[in-house]
Amino acid sequence: MITDFTPYTSLAGGVLIGLSAVILLLTNGRIAGISGIYSRLFESSRLANGRSAWLHGEKSWQLAFVGGLVLAPLLLMSGGLEIEQVFTGDLSLIAIAGVLVGFGSVFGNGCTSGHGVCGLSRLSIRSLAATVTFMSVGAVVVFVMRHLVGG
């Protein structure tokens, strides 16, 4: 299935993502890495010194960030935007992909946002290596599924 090449809206969306990284960097002094922010929500709610991570730690802004992320499409839809989502696999494939994405992004310390956007913006060699790795493996998987197995 073909999707339209959308250079203008994709660039505009990218600018917003960059802006988000800048907001978080200048205000909270943190990296806008979604796998890191989201997964740390499930860590202990006590800090090492015994104080609440919700009151004295990072958890409250992390939850607010994820909340903003989840609410964004609702806001855009109420403004009349239609959001298209096409899945090419069944629920079992989606489940397997979910586990791989979750495990890999936390084990490798970042995903498309942390390594791809923020890491490359920081000129980090580690993030460049990570980005090249996940993009190449992703491309190989799509090639095998679409052109070798799927036909």
Added chain:
Amino acid sequence: MQRVIAGFTAGLTFGAGLVISGMSNPLKVQNFLDVFGNWDPSLAFVMGGAILVAFPFFRLVRRLPKPFVADDFRLPTLQQIDGRLILGSATFGAGWGLIGLCPGPALVSLSLLSPQAIVFVFCMTSGMLLARAVANLSLQKAQRQVR
């Protein structure tokens, strides 16, 4: 409270960016990875736009003593490319290619309440907890060896 508002604003902006750029559609992401098929280069424009905006500010903050509403900057300090980075990124890439969702678009999809999004986020969360457990385990092992 300021930190929470800043976090929420950043999340909302990020989510809007993902939707407007078309990255919340897994098919579009998969088509970016399908270089020899229905290639759709849009994702490169998303990353390009984001990096173009963020790059100068990551230079600027080196000269700022501290962020506006927090006590300190916490930016990654690791420089070394190790097995864990490559293994994790390869695993992530495999899952990303299979369906076309990474953590950001997955969380954004949650509010659309499709069974696909819910199953993906549930399994992604389990995978993340597993990775944290494995990482903590190897950390403890390393600490024991040091003692």
